[in-house]
Amino acid sequence: MAIRIRVPGPLRRLTGGDAEVTVDGETVSAALGDLEQRYPGFHDRLYDTDGKLRQFINIYVNDADIRFSQGLETPVGERDEMSIVPAVAGG
Amino acid sequence: MPSSRDLLDDARRVISEVTPQQVAGDRSTRTLIDVRERNEFEEGHIRGAAHLSKGFIEVQVEDRVPDKSTPITLYCAGGTRSLLAARALRELGYTDVRSMSGGFSGWKQAGLDFEIPRVLSVEQKRRYSRHLLIPEVGEEGQRRLLDAKVLLIGAGGLGSPAALYLAAAGVGTIGLVDFDTVDDSNLQRQIIHTRERIGMKKTESARIAIEALNADVTVVQHNEMLNVSNAQQLFEQYDIIVNGCDNFPTRYLANDVALFARKPLVDGGIFRFEGQVTTVIPFASPCYRCRYPSPPPPDEAPSCAEAGVLGVLPGIVGILQATEVVKLIIGIGEPLTGRLLHIDALDMRFREFRVPRDPNCPVCGENPTITEPIDYEGFCMMPAGIATEAVPVGA
Numbered sequence: 001m002a003i004r005i006r007v008p009g010p011l012r013r014l015t016g017g018d019a020e021v022t023v024d025g026e027t028v029s030a031a032l033g034d035l036e037q038r039y040p041g042f043h044d045r046l047y048d049t050d051g052k053l054r055q056f057i058n059i060y061v062n063d064a065d066i067r068f069s070q071g072l073e074t075p076v077g078e079r080d081e082m083s084i085v086p087a088v089a090g091g
Numbered sequence: 092m093p094s095s096r097d098l099l100d101d102a103r104r105v106i107s108e109v110t111p112q113q114v115a116g117d118r119s120t121r122t123l124i125d126v127r128e129r130n131e132f133e134e135g136h137i138r139g140a141a142h143l144s145k146g147f148i149e150v151q152v153e154d155r156v157p158d159k160s161t162p163i164t165l166y167c168a169g170g171t172r173s174l175l176a177a178r179a180l181r182e183l184g185y186t187d188v189r190s191m192s193g194g195f196s197g198w199k200q201a202g203l204d205f206e207i208p209r210v211l212s213v214e215q216k217r218r219y220s221r222h223l224l225i226p227e228v229g230e231e232g233q234r235r236l237l238d239a240k241v242l243l244i245g246a247g248g249l250g251s252p253a254a255l256y257l258a259a260a261g262v263g264t265i266g267l268v269d270f271d272t273v274d275d276s277n278l279q280r281q282i283i284h285t286r287e288r289i290g291m292k293k294t295e296s297a298r299i300a301i302e303a304l305n306a307d308v309t310v311v312q313h314n315e316m317l318n319v320s321n322a323q324q325l326f327e328q329y330d331i332i333v334n335g336c337d338n339f340p341t342r343y344l345a346n347d348v349a350l351f352a353r354k355p356l357v358d359g360g361i362f363r364f365e366g367q368v369t370t371v372i373p374f375a376s377p378c379y380r381c382r383y384p385s386p387p388p389p390d391e392a393p394s395c396a397e398a399g400v401l402g403v404l405p406g407i408v409g410i411l412q413a414t415e416v417v418k419l420i421i422g423i424g425e426p427l428t429g430r431l432l433h434i435d436a437l438d439m440r441f442r443e444f445r446v447p448r449d450p451n452c453p454v455c456g457e458n459p460t461i462t463e464p465i466d467y468e469g470f471c472m473m474p475a476g477i478a479t480e481a482v483p484v485g486a
Binding site: 006008009010019054055056058060063064065067068083085086087088089090091 | 245247248249250334335336337338339342359360361362363364365366367382383384385386387392394395398400405431433435437438442443444445446447449
């Protein structure tokens with residue numbers, strides 16, 4: 001199942017500069033796992049040492065934050081777009 | 092041919108009249124409209140009353156009060172014009188219209204509270220004419236802008252455009268918190284400052300620019316770093332807080348204190364080509380912590396000074412923040428609450444993400460654990476693994 005993932009600027013060095021990549025998976029967790037397979041380095045940026053998603057990075061499926069859905073087990077499908085949105089502090 | 096007395100008697104049969112005391116008692120549940128002429132309204136009126144003069148009420152009321160079941164109370168100077176206007180509204184289909192007997196004179200005689208609004212000068216009417224032409228802003232909206240007090244945290248990338256537009260719009264008091272001085276590397280984006288003012292305190296440089304732009308604005312300079320000991324007292328002096336700071340500790344501090352002080356917060360953040368904007372109405376919409384329960388560790392949170400930023404990006408974000416502020420002051424439109432607006436200048440896409448209130452939020456959740464400012468430097472130094480323990484991820 002092809003899922004589009006929007007990659008934030010700071011992590012685009014992992015995708016060779018691409019802002020959007022396509023991965024496979026039926027849940028957020030599986031899609032992020034496939035992202036790591038294709039573009040190594042994401043896992044350590046997205047997860048803490050306990051294997052939880054880090055709290056300054058939000059993952060949205062379309063416009064919904066997965067924390068308020070089924071977390072990493074939130075299902076994703078062909079037409080869904082995932083976005084990785086880290087907190088930014090600059091001003 | 093009926094006499095004016097017949098007309099009034101006729102109106103009294105269909106319209107219920109209420110006393111000023113009754114009107115004062117149900118202020119929160121009924122829409123109050125002053126139907127006198129504009130000049131009478133400007134000399135003083137009941138606080139919070141809308142103005143629609145009797146001569147225009149039939150043609151304008153449906154725009155101003157679209158729901159015909161809205162409870163409405165009308166008043167005039169003595170109780171006659173409002174009675175006739177109330178009958179006109181009944182004929183238009185408004186089902187719950189009352190008229191205040193005795194009018195504004197009776198209200199004042201009863202010793203009830205009223206306000207004398209700011210009257211725009213001839214120069215102000217010219218200066219703000221493009222606002223006055225917009226029905227949603229108008230003189231009332233412009234007066235609210237002139238009476239408003241807005242605190243900008245940071246007179247830098249976001250604060251510069253926000254301050255300039257708020258000043259141009261006539262926001263009467265603009266407070267600036269910044270302890271920094273103007274540096275030549277700021278001028279790539281911080282458009283309120285100039286080459287001549289390199290080395291000057293940023294708040295002073297901004298004051299010069301704002302006063303050159305609009306003499307109606309009072310600039311209050313707070314040449315200090317926002318911190319735990321001054322934030323609450325600073326916020327309490329203002330109506331709205333605009334966050335244009337450049338670091339996580341201040342961002343969490345501003346969020347928490349805005350909640351404690353019950354002040355709306357318009358938050359903006361930038362990184363290279365990306366910006367984020369959202370508006371927080373304390374305890375009514377999600378706060379910064381609902382969105383990001385804890386900050387990244389310092390080594391993963393580079394500032395603009397370390398990572399760089401596209402110069403025009405803070406312009407986009409700061410102006411969006413100013414737009415939110417103007418709307419909040421005037422009380423129009425739909426604020427950017429419960430939504431994160433994400434801007435990517437590289438592909439020029441604006442995305443919107445829904446952010447719900449987090450029932451586990453330590454500040455605005457159901458069982459808050461943070462009820463006064465904490466050690467924000469310490470909080471932001473924590474490794475993310477520890478910080479994430481506070482709030483569970485996922486359902």
